[in-house]
Amino acid sequence: MSTTRYLTTLTLSGVLLGSLIGLPAVLAETAEEKGLAIAVEADKRDTGWGDSASHLTMILTNRHGQESTRENHNRTKEVDGDGDKTLIVFDTPRDVKGTALLSFTHKTTTDDQWLFLPALKRVKRISSANKSGAFVGSEFAYEDISSQEIEKYTYRYLRDDTYDGAPCFVVERIPTDPNSGYSRQEAWYDKEHYRIMKVAYFDRKKAPLKTLTFHGYRQYLDRYWRADEYLMENHQTGKTTKLLWRDYKFGNGFSDKDFTKAGLKRAR
Amino acid sequence: MQQSVQRTVVGLLLTALASLWVGALAAQAEAPEVSGNATLEIRLFPQTTAYPGQRSQSVSLSFEPEYYQPFGSHSLIITPFIRADSADGRRNHFDLREAYFLYVAERFELAIGLRKVFWGVTESQHLVDIINQTDLVENPDTEDKLGQPMVHLLLPSDYGTVELFALPYFRERTYPGRRGRLRGPLPVDPDRTTYAAGAEQYHLDLAARYSHTLGPWDVGLSHFSGTSREPNLTPTAGGTVLAARYPLIQQSGLDLQLTWEQWLFKAEAIHRTGQGPGYYAWTGGFEYTLVGLFGSNMDLGLLGEWLRDSRGRSARTPFQQDILGGMRLVWNDAEDTQALIGGITDPRYGTLSVFIEASRRVATSTILSLELRLSDAPADDPIFNAVDQDDFFQLSLARYF
Numbered sequence: 001m002s003t004t005r006y007l008t009t010l011t012l013s014g015v016l017l018g019s020l021i022g023l024p025a026v027l028a029e030t031a032e033e034k035g036l037a038i039a040v041e042a043d044k045r046d047t048g049w050g051d052s053a054s055h056l057t058m059i060l061t062n063r064h065g066q067e068s069t070r071e072n073h074n075r076t077k078e079v080d081g082d083g084d085k086t087l088i089v090f091d092t093p094r095d096v097k098g099t100a101l102l103s104f105t106h107k108t109t110t111d112d113q114w115l116f117l118p119a120l121k122r123v124k125r126i127s128s129a130n131k132s133g134a135f136v137g138s139e140f141a142y143e144d145i146s147s148q149e150i151e152k153y154t155y156r157y158l159r160d161d162t163y164d165g166a167p168c169f170v171v172e173r174i175p176t177d178p179n180s181g182y183s184r185q186e187a188w189y190d191k192e193h194y195r196i197m198k199v200a201y202f203d204r205k206k207a208p209l210k211t212l213t214f215h216g217y218r219q220y221l222d223r224y225w226r227a228d229e230y231l232m233e234n235h236q237t238g239k240t241t242k243l244l245w246r247d248y249k250f251g252n253g254f255s256d257k258d259f260t261k262a263g264l265k266r267a268r
Numbered sequence: 269m270q271q272s273v274q275r276t277v278v279g280l281l282l283t284a285l286a287s288l289w290v291g292a293l294a295a296q297a298e299a300p301e302v303s304g305n306a307t308l309e310i311r312l313f314p315q316t317t318a319y320p321g322q323r324s325q326s327v328s329l330s331f332e333p334e335y336y337q338p339f340g341s342h343s344l345i346i347t348p349f350i351r352a353d354s355a356d357g358r359r360n361h362f363d364l365r366e367a368y369f370l371y372v373a374e375r376f377e378l379a380i381g382l383r384k385v386f387w388g389v390t391e392s393q394h395l396v397d398i399i400n401q402t403d404l405v406e407n408p409d410t411e412d413k414l415g416q417p418m419v420h421l422l423l424p425s426d427y428g429t430v431e432l433f434a435l436p437y438f439r440e441r442t443y444p445g446r447r448g449r450l451r452g453p454l455p456v457d458p459d460r461t462t463y464a465a466g467a468e469q470y471h472l473d474l475a476a477r478y479s480h481t482l483g484p485w486d487v488g489l490s491h492f493s494g495t496s497r498e499p500n501l502t503p504t505a506g507g508t509v510l511a512a513r514y515p516l517i518q519q520s521g522l523d524l525q526l527t528w529e530q531w532l533f534k535a536e537a538i539h540r541t542g543q544g545p546g547y548y549a550w551t552g553g554f555e556y557t558l559v560g561l562f563g564s565n566m567d568l569g570l571l572g573e574w575l576r577d578s579r580g581r582s583a584r585t586p587f588q589q590d591i592l593g594g595m596r597l598v599w600n601d602a603e604d605t606q607a608l609i610g611g612i613t614d615p616r617y618g619t620l621s622v623f624i625e626a627s628r629r630v631a632t633s634t635i636l637s638l639e640l641r642l643s644d645a646p647a648d649d650p651i652f653n654a655v656d657q658d659d660f661f662q663l664s665l666a667r668y669f
Contacts, residue, residue, distance in 0.1 A: 068632075093632060094303060095633050095635050098303075120386055121384045122386040123386075125532070126527075129559065133560065134565050134601075136604075137601050137602040137604060179559070181560065257374075257424065261429075261481060262377075262429045266370065268338070
């Protein structure tokens with residue numbers, strides 16, 4: 001989940017080529033071009049990992065400090081030229097154990113999602129238009145945790161900054177989907193590895209809504225960075241959600257057959 | 269004679285297969301997983317009873333553990349279910365909801381044993397869904413099903429999924445007893461059940477289904493040949509009880525869903541022969557979801573479904589020509605609070621049935637659910653009028669482990 005992909009349009013190749021052959025970045029480069037170039041570079045660096053599996057613990061905290069915990073395990077597969085395929089199987093609370101969500105994300109069209117309800121053995125195709133909806137009651141919206149394709153935003157480079165001591169580019173991202181719950185986002189990319197360190201979200205009325213920070217980045221397959229911890233703080237409600245990722249495994253050899261509606265019924 | 273031979277052959281084959289399987293697998297066993305729930309349920313019927321012997325309230329307990337044992341690409345799943353009820357003896361019952369071996373290979377999946385299978389897309393009724401028998405004593409909404417013995421072969425491909433079912437044993441529908449509510453004037457006597465099939469419950473039923481996803485479309489085509497899950501009920505023993513007779517039928521089904529932005533468009537249709545004159549029935553409708561109601565985290569789903577049966581008033585179903593309207597409220601909170609509120613009306617009779625189903629997590633892995641069903645049916649609506657005095661309020665507390 002939350003990975004990006006390489007785009008091979010002529011325009012983008014031009015931008016990349018420009019930076020590769022060492023032309024000064026300032027030469028006729030607008031803030032929009034620079035913002036897009038940063039997103040493309042981050043995406044390029046996180047392409048080619050194939051598939052992954054992990055366990056996720058979500059800790060939901062309300063403004064009174066009361067916590068509730070949810071756990072799931074999940075599998076993701078990169079798809080050439082399109083968004084990722086993801087299967088999430090819930091483990092706790094025990095009343096949702098076995099509930100499974102299959103998502104096919106797409107670069108430009110709406111995602112496909114199926115939900116398996118174990119008590120009825122029923123698979124339901126669900127509307128993915130609820131992008132702004134809360135994911136299992138947390139402070140993460142579906143659009144925050146689904147595959148972050150380049151095409152889902154337009155970009156503008158804002159400024160340089162430091163985050164946690166690391167020099168960063170700050171890039172504004174404006175969602176292209178009218179169903180998005182955000183007017184804009186600001187994302188901090190570290191200059192060394194192009195990892196996203198922090199995202200500030202602004203609601204449709206342009207007021208600050210949430211801040212997401214990433215902690216404990218680790219490198220896998222000597223190349224791909226994954227954070228152990230995501231922390232989402234909602235400034236309007238005082239609620240937070242912490243995501244703790246563990247047991248990342250790459251190179252599982254998943255095929256499209258591991259991500260089917262029929263297979264959802266026996267997902268464990 | 270034919271019946272007992274068939275019985276013996278099926279029994280021997282299943283036993284041989286199962287023992288081969290178990291023997292081959294014992295070596296690969298991984299750690300088993302046990303999960304499930306225990307539920308306390310209270311039902312209150314505020315109206316006066318319509319038939320002698322019926323009770324006005326009931327308290328019952330149910331327990332449904334699930335045992336899952338993986339062995340590499342094989343697995344064993346066993347889900348027993350048991351209920352004890354204070355009012356209706358027929359609700360004191362035990363069932364194996366599932367007890368099967370599953371083998372998942374590269375090109376197919378094979379399941380042998382008792383299993384639950386769901387087909388279809390609509391909410392108000394499940395016309396196409398025919399593999400499992402309805403466990404009607406559990407709830408009049410027909411959503412509870414009995415485990416069905418089967419050999420189930422699933423063949424996935426890029427052009428859709430084909431499923432083949434051999435169903436060697438038939439399960440009778442469960443009905444409330446004399447002291448139970450939500451029944452007609454006469455209780456159903458299970459000792460008087462008869463079958464059109466010579467082999468009775470051992471008749472081998474067959475079914476096949478093809479399903480596929482094409483962009484925004486999810487489509488399913490199915491055919492069933494065998495003993496109807498729905499009996500014809502006739503008064504017997506001097507008009508004191510009902511006897512169930514299960515005819516042999518052929519049923520073809522189609523289910524279709526189009527998912528487009530916030531809209532779901534759904535349709536199911538069947539054609540059945542062998543149960544009276546051949547007939548068609550269909551359900552069509554939509555669900556529209558409003559996300560983030562009034563700037564909150566809440567979602568509101570609006571549902572509408574139209575139900576038709578070509579037999580009209582002679583149909584034994586409560587849904588000959590009905591309309592369902594409803595709304596689904598989802599709070600999207602940490603407690604997973606949700607509610608479904610709806611009504612079904614038959615404009616020809618003027619029958620109105622209203623329901624509320626709501627639930628919320630009240631403690632870790634503990635769900636409190638509320639269900640309310642009210643109906644008002646004129647005397648000429650034969651099915652709804654029978655339960656006209658059976659409005660009920662149900663509260664249940666389920667602890668999952």
